[in-house]
Amino acid sequence: MSTHHQIVIIGGGSAGITVAARLKRAGASDVAVIDPSDVHYYQPLWTLVGGGRARDAQSVRPMSWVIPRGVHWIHDSVTGISPESCSIALASGDTITYDRLVVAAGIQLNWDGIPGLADAMGHDGMSSNYDYYLAPKTWENVQRTRSGTAIFHMPAGPIKCAGAPQKIAYLAADYWREQGVLDNIRKIMILPTPGMFGVKVWSDVLVDVAARYGFEVHLNTVVTSVDAAAHTMEIKNNETGETQTLPYNFAHMVPPQSAPDWLAATPLVDADSPFGYMAVDKFTLQSTKYPEVFGLGDCTNTPNSKTGAAIRKQAPVVVENLMATLKGGVGSGHYDGYASCPITTSRKKLLLCEFDYDLNLRPSLKGVDQTKEIVDYNRFKKVGLPRLYWDFMLKGRV
Numbered sequence: 001m002s003t004h005h006q007i008v009i010i011g012g013g014s015a016g017i018t019v020a021a022r023l024k025r026a027g028a029s030d031v032a033v034i035d036p037s038d039v040h041y042y043q044p045l046w047t048l049v050g051g052g053r054a055r056d057a058q059s060v061r062p063m064s065w066v067i068p069r070g071v072h073w074i075h076d077s078v079t080g081i082s083p084e085s086c087s088i089a090l091a092s093g094d095t096i097t098y099d100r101l102v103v104a105a106g107i108q109l110n111w112d113g114i115p116g117l118a119d120a121m122g123h124d125g126m127s128s129n130y131d132y133y134l135a136p137k138t139w140e141n142v143q144r145t146r147s148g149t150a151i152f153h154m155p156a157g158p159i160k161c162a163g164a165p166q167k168i169a170y171l172a173a174d175y176w177r178e179q180g181v182l183d184n185i186r187k188i189m190i191l192p193t194p195g196m197f198g199v200k201v202w203s204d205v206l207v208d209v210a211a212r213y214g215f216e217v218h219l220n221t222v223v224t225s226v227d228a229a230a231h232t233m234e235i236k237n238n239e240t241g242e243t244q245t246l247p248y249n250f251a252h253m254v255p256p257q258s259a260p261d262w263l264a265a266t267p268l269v270d271a272d273s274p275f276g277y278m279a280v281d282k283f284t285l286q287s288t289k290y291p292e293v294f295g296l297g298d299c300t301n302t303p304n305s306k307t308g309a310a311i312r313k314q315a316p317v318v319v320e321n322l323m324a325t326l327k328g329g330v331g332s333g334h335y336d337g338y339a340s341c342p343i344t345t346s347r348k349k350l351l352l353c354e355f356d357y358d359l360n361l362r363p364s365l366k367g368v369d370q371t372k373e374i375v376d377y378n379r380f381k382k383v384g385l386p387r388l389y390w391d392f393m394l395k396g397r398v
């Protein structure tokens with residue numbers, strides 16, 4: 001069966017739903033969202049779930065609740081896109097055609113990207129906040145750990161919320177401090193980057209935070225394999241080439257990430273991206289190859305930090321520019337790379353890092369020095385940001 005919609009959005013995640021709501025507000029009459037998932041997640045809360053500060057159920061709602069009124073929901077998976085014929089192939093065998101397409105398909109978690117990781121994941125002290133079902137396990141493991149070696153890992157390559165691998169490290173360490181067992185635990189952080197963060201002012205603060213808890217930080221380092229049976233992992237310093245085998249009693253692991261395979265196989269791909277991301281103009285968010293196609297969120301090759309906060313600024317740009325093309329014009333929407341990363345540095349404090357493509361600081365809290373840790377974030381991160389997300393961003397109001 002083939003069906004036509006004026007505007008089709010692939011993905012009903014943070015980006016897809018926000019754009020759908022904004023398109024309806026802008027007067028678009030025929031909008032469809034394709035997504036196979038029955039539920040929609042507010043993923044930033046998974047950090048707090050793993051850190052014992054929130055419950056998993058608070059991060060999920062039925063997809064039917066978040067699809068904006070008047071938007072068609074096509075409950076199916078996209079398997080391919082033929083931009084030359086403006087058509088989309090679905091897993092059911094149906095075809096959808098469009099006048100305009102928005103690709104918001106999110107990122108793919110490659111659990112097989114590190115040999116042994118998939119086998120070890122979820123067992124014997126290893127978990128990940130990057131999955132709804134595994135985040136509660138992180139908290140179980142944090143509480144169970146009283147001694148031994150704890151490893152916190154970030155993979156190479158772009159990932160969503162690059163601050164999340166560190167956030168859980170500090171939440172766990174602060175809990176162990178409260179429990180009086182911090183010094184009994186060897187705490188190791190493995191980062192592929194040359195520094196703790198891409199912006200120097202916050203990188204310097206994080207050096208102090210990690211030292212405060214006694215972390216051994218391995219920079220420029222990756223995990224090359226995990227041995228589930230032996231409870232060890234192999235690490236390699238990419239600068240020196242040195243390798244080591246580390247034992248673990250606790251491990252928080254983040255899988256390598258890429259664009260979804262089916263998206264990387266379409267003509268929309270950035271051929272220069274080793275991770276298969278979709279090619280868009282980084283300011284207009286329009287496909288560099290097909291003017292009737294736009295893309296935003298985690299699946300594109302824009303060099304911003306992949307966060308929901310970035311999507312909040314990208315969505316109005318996509319809507320403005322897409323609607324302008326429907327009237328035969330060119331939109332003036334311009335995305336400057338804004339992203340925000342609230343890094344929890346303890347169970348009460350956070351660093352609110354906000355910056356753009358040029359790594360300029362973009363603070364949004366008036367009268368607050370955001371280069372320092374903000375004390376008592378609980379209301380902000382646990383109550384304020386989720387409310388901003390569910391009640392305002394997903395409804396196209398901010």
Ligand SMILES: Cc1cc2nc3c(=O)[nH]c(=O)nc-3n(C[C@H](O)[C@H](O)[C@H](O)COP(=O)(O)OP(=O)(O)OC[C@H]3O[C@@H](n4cnc5c(N)ncnc54)[C@H](O)[C@@H]3O)c2cc1C
Binds near residue numbers: 012016046077131308
């Ligand atoms: C642990 C963690 C902590 C985070 N912390 C923060 C934070 O503090 N602040 C922040 O701003 N961001 C944070 N993020 C990042 C943020 O959640 C993501 O950047 C954001 O959700 C990306 O939105 P998206 O719409 O691009 O992708 P998603 O929200 O992942 O949505 C993608 C959608 O595409 C659908 N889809 C997939 N395949 C197909 C297909 N074949 N056909 C149709 N649909 C498909 C999926 O079902 C999904 O609904 C965090 C993420 C994690 C995991």
